[in-house]
Structures are given as structure tokens and as C-alpha cells.
Amino acid sequence: MRVLIVDDSQIALALLEKALQQAGHEVDAVTSGEEALKWVHKGVHRLIISDWDMPAPDGISLCRKVREISSRYVYFILLTNHRDSGHIVAGLSAGADDFIVKPFDPEELLLRVRTGERILSLESRDMVVFSMAQLTESRDRDTGKHLERVRKYAQLLTRQLMRFPEFADRIDDHFVQLIYETSPLHDIGKVGVPDAILLKPGKLTPEEFATMQLHTTRGAATLDAALERFPDAQFLKFARDIAAYHHERFDGTGYPRGLCGEEIPLCARIVAVADVYDACRSKRVYRSAMTHSAVVELIMDSAGTHFDPAVVTAFVQVANEFDRISREMADEPAIHFDELGTVPASAAIAPIMTPAGSLSP
């Protein structure tokens, strides 16, 4: 990471630079807040470490300026001799993310920088995942809040599974967080499915179904390409496994690879249940929505064939929560303006308006 360090003491600057460079960071060092602001305008640093006590602008003023100027989030660490709560409140109020007390211990410094990197990567990750998921959603208007609900179901299921002794060593809070963040990407490969197939209201022909099935491998390939560039990005591996294998079946009759049982990554086994539950509860142009109890029955009947029996057990235990999420996040009835012909927009909206102009129930 490229780090900007600011301190009017050459000695402190040299020590900071040494520790950061030794940890593999690229460092730009300046001795005043004024010089630092020139760098801030260039927007090349995501992490700044600045001394508090400097000739104006001091560290606090610099931090405030950074918050005003920067279009991206910049993680700001203040170096300080001030340990009292009054100063800490002042620093946090100015937008500082963390403090390091001088004289600093290099080990502590590097740990705090790593915390900053982690927070910055979370922000970038959320942004990327959200954008990619939105892209998928934009192709198929029928899916409504499907992605949002699936991530909630997947999170709920994973939390429940975490209580099972056999999953205790495989599922932790980080796993839950990853599944929440990456499950919306399960259908990312659908961006490559032609409209004629993706939006077809009737039953797909075998050829069309074969094309539709390719969304798993296409999604995985997209995420694999990203992984080549960022091999340490664990969330991408997670997202890839979900995209590739959420249509595998526990008995080995699924696609694309016909994996069975434990061969199917756990995250994909979880998302499979979440995805099917939501698809069944949602109305489609070619069929009506199923009731909660009907879907629960269907999923229970598929334990050991379609779904991992342990995941189904967890699902049954939290099924009422699934129903609640489904109701709370139900889709609004969709209006497809292009299906209304060339009528003016006001005329298209008119049928759902009351005479008083408010929305009808």
C-alpha cells in the first residue's frame, strides 16, 4: 500500500519510513501539513499517518481537510503524545480513524496499518460486489429483491449451522460475513445468457436449458479472472465457489460438474437452499408463488437428494425466519413500461392511482 507520512521531525519520519518500507509499503514522506495537502489533492494515498503537533496545519486540521477533499475514503492515523480522552475525542471528531502514541512501537504501528488496510479493502470489496450483483439484477426484472433476500437467507442459515458441532471448526463469524457479502453474486454468470432465454416466459427447450446452465461456469470464469489478479482475495474464492456450484445437487445429479456430498463447497450448499426457497416463494411470469409451508415441505423432501441434509435441518429450525424475511422483503408488483406499448407515462401509472392521486393499496 502507498502510505503518506507527515511529521515535522526528520527522526520520527525516518523511523516511520523504515518500519513501513520494511513491511513492503511504498512511502511518501513530507515534513509539513502543507506539503501533505498537495499530495492529498493528487488522491494517490488511501492511508495517511500524520503527527498531531506540527506547525499549521497540524494533524487535526490536516485530517479535517482530507475528509473535505478526498473523493475516496482515506484511512487517517494520528501520531500523538496526547493520551487524554479530551484529545482523543477531538481527534475522532476531526475524522481520525486511529491513534498511535509516540514514541511508537513498530510492531504496533504495522498492526494498526494492517487494520486500516483491512477496513479499506472491506469498503472496496463491498463496492465491487454490490456493483457486480446489480449488473446481474438489471438483466432480469422479475427477480426483484431476490439477491437481497438470498443473502439474508444464506446468512441466517449459516449462523444456524454454526451451532452444529460438525460445522464448529468450519464456520466462524468471518465465514458468515463472507457468505452474506458474496451470495448476491451466485447468478453473476447470467449476464451472459441471451435475453431470449433469460426472459423467456415459458418452459425452456433442452437446448435453451443447456445454455442457461452455462451461467454457473461463466460466473466462475469471471471471478477466476479476478482471482488471477488478486489471488489473496478470499472473498473472490468464496464468490467463485458459490457461482460455480450452487446448482450442484447433494446426490451428484446437479450441474455443472455433477459433484456430490462434501465435494460441493459448503458455501454453495448453503446458497442452494436459500436460492431455491426464494425462487419458489416468488411469483414468475410463468407460474405463481408457492406458499411457505409448501416450500418447506419441498426442501425437506429434497434432503439428501438435492440438498445437504444438515443444511436442510438448519433450514427447518429457522424456517419461520425465512418466512418473515420473505414477507418483509416482498417485491412490489412490477410495472414493465415497455410492455404497455406507446402509451404516455402518466396514462401507464394512472391505473394504480386513486382519484385523490395517492397510491392505491
Place this chain on the structure above:
Amino acid sequence: MSAGEERLDHSSPISPATSAAEPFEIAALLRRCMGDHEFAARLIEKFTGRLADTVKEIERGVEAKDWSSVTSRLHNLKGEAGSLAAVELASSAEEMRERLFDGHIHAASTHLLELKAAADRCIQFRFTIAKRLEQAASVALHG
């Protein structure tokens, strides 16, 4: 300039207890320099090379009663000395600054003698620091 010429003029004798201790905590210094003893030696050289001037500026500030300048210089001195594990000098600078903050001008002026003595010990140590750092690094490396 010789070592003798760089020695600060101070009237308070150095007590045997303090003079026996090294003015820099070598292990802490090395840790802050990521174990690089040559880098540590360069920093000490740089710091001690201008330390006499820094102390003289503080002294002149005290004479001129320019307390704002004195407290600012003491703050910087405390920071740099602390960074380089010159504990005695750092705490001496801090004590003097605190006395000024509390309005104890006379006590602060008296404290200047202690500060000068601590600074002098740091300056004298620059001639042996490289060897001491090398020894300490070797011990750390080979046990």
C-alpha cells in the same frame, strides 16, 4: 570540531549513578529501527549532531523569556529523544516543559542545567554508539 568542544557548558556535576547508565536504551532503539544497527547509528549521529544547537536555542529562549519558543523546542526535543530511546533526555525535556506550563519559570530555568547534562551525555555517547549498537545487534542475532 572535537568532542571536547562539543561538550555543553554546565555547572551541575553528573552523578555517578546517571553517568553509569547509557543515555540511549540500546535494545529499545534497535527495536524501533527494525534491528538495523547501521540505520540506528545514522539517526543517533544526526540527532546528536544538532543537539548542542538545540539546547543553545532553548537556553537563549529562556534568557529572552520567549516561553512559547522554549516550550515548542522542548516539545520537539522530547519527541525526538523519546523516539530514539534517549529516555533521560526525553523526560528532562518534558519536566522542563511541564514546569513552564505550570508557570514555574524559576524552576524551569533551574531545570535547564539537568537538561544540558542529559544532552551532553547523549552527545558524548555518539562516539561509542556505533560499536554498542553493533554489539547489541550481534547479541540479538546470535543469542
